[in-house]
Amino acid sequence: MKSLTNRSKAVSNKKMSFLERIYLPAIIGGLFITLKHLFKRRATVKWPDEERPRSDVYRGRHVLKRDENGAERCTACGLCAVACPAEAITMTSMERKKGEEGLYREEKYASVYEINMLRCIFCGLCEEACPKEAIFLTKELVPTNYERENFIYGKDKLVEPVSKRVDVSKRQTLEVVSKKYNDR
């Protein structure tokens, strides 16, 4: 069988020479290998004192976007829930009432929208499936918690606040959007 890498070594059963049999050269060689690591750069990143830089398209916790007027974009179509391989997303839809046009962009909206962050695998398929550009993943991490219930994120945590909009321009580039619509 052809090996995939060049690093494999054929095992041989040949008799060892005297130098090999006393093992000392091998032991000293090994000691110097570990000694070399003593002067190497530490691989540890002391989180949370320092943070490893994350890319702009990092797939962290989700956000439900609002449009320019501050109305929620989500229309509770359920495509994200269907696309989700981990079945982490559930939602309940509601009809928009009169006078709520400023709150919800479409006539239908999600009254309940929950993502179970313990089930979520952060694959980003919900983002890809969304026809309304409503759900996005962000650079933020999901913080730890002691209770399982607290990992079920409702709309209170997911919908972006009007005062603190989340910038998704880096992941919603023209190429991404055009590819999304061409695929469809």
Add this chain to the structure above:
Amino acid sequence: MLSYLFYILGGLTIFTALRMILASNPVHSVLYLIATFFLISGQYLLMNAQFLFIVNLIVYAGAIMVLFLFVLMLLNLNKETEPQKSIKSKFTMVISAGILMITLLAAFIQNQHDPASLPLTDIGLVKNLGRVLFTNYVVPFEISSILFLAAMVGAVLVGKQKNEEMEEINE
């Protein structure tokens, strides 16, 4: 001062020796024996026999008793598995031990020395002991070393024989 120490050490030695005989658990028995060896080493130290003190510790307490303890721990002896001796053998043991004790007592009574006040000599120091062993007593010393060598060779031979038998069985 020294004689007080002697009596304290002696009393403790007798106590641990008795506990060693009377202990029902073999491991406890061995541990008391080890304590006895330590106390005897202390007696050597009182007599200024440093070399004997440390060699007693290394050889008896440090090596031989470790082996004893080792074997006993693996054997897992308890009261049920202890072999019962016949009355006849018990009698022989008691009589022979009694005779030995009488002989020892007679020897000690004749040799009127106060055991607590042995004269302090330098014979127990390493240099002096070595000189004596290699000048005055060189023949018995060498003969005893040959004895040890013979015992060692014998032990190796016994081990080897077993091995060969095993190999024959395997073949």
Add this chain to the structure above:
Amino acid sequence: MSTLLIIKTVLILIVFGITLGIAMYSTYLERKVAAFLQDRVGPDRAGPWGILQPLADGGKMFFKEDFIPQKSEKWLFILGPGIAMFVACMTSAVIPWGGNLTLFGETFKLQVANVDIGILYILGFLSIGVYGIMIGGWASNNKYSLYGAVRASSQMISYELAMGLSILAVIMTSGSLSLGDIVESQHGGQWNVFYQPLAFLLFIVCAFAECNRAPFDLAECETELIGGYHTEYSSMKLGFYLFAEYINMFISSAIISVLFFGGYNFPFMDDLGLSENAITLIGVMVFFAKITFFIFFFMWVRWTLPRFRYDQLMHLGWKTLIPLAILNLMGTGAWLIFKDQF
């Protein structure tokens, strides 16, 4: 006489404190060295660079539940770690920490007891140290503990022989059993390691085995025996066992430096033109530098080499080290006679 007594008492207390302090910080150093050799950072939360970590560990040890298994031999269970700790602390008595120091018009040697039989004393107490492990392992009434104890004892007996034989060669060249004299005989760069390299190699291998350190740590290997002889121990009793191991490592490093690397001697110590007190103090520091290096070496080896298999361990001890030690002994004897003749 009374001043000497006071000085010796102070010296004993200092040696004791230093021994415990170094053992304490060895645990810290071990974790740091392990981390550095593996490209990690190691403990760095308690104090700057994690300096206070040993104190935190000690505090944790004290406040843990002190558990004694119901089916154990209670007294022996308590006695085990006590013996281990006691024996480990006893050995520091004969090590010469430095040369002569003159204080308040009194000259004394920085050594608790310069006995005639110093090296034998250390061998003796090393061989007794195994009782702590054996008693603790047996009294736990746990098969893993028993295995650990049995392994430790058989390993110690086996390697003590080779160790004694390798030391004999050193004793023959320096002509004394006293550690003080052995150090004096290496004065002026005449270190034993240059004359007895094979003995040094044998001794350091045996020292690893006697300390139950990797690659000879079969007595406590986690993968096979959970924790070996201290499986059932908790709280400060466990702490005593671990502490005894580090003290043993410190003492072993000290003995290696004394026997083979000239103890408190350092090159050009007579050419500096300093007073005797200054030389002695520098000598003590040099000695501790040597000890620290060997402690580091112990750890370095631990985080480099994998553990032996048990039969390999016995083969190495009985079939390689002991014959080599005997050969070295005979070679040394022949060389000494040859040197006398010509």
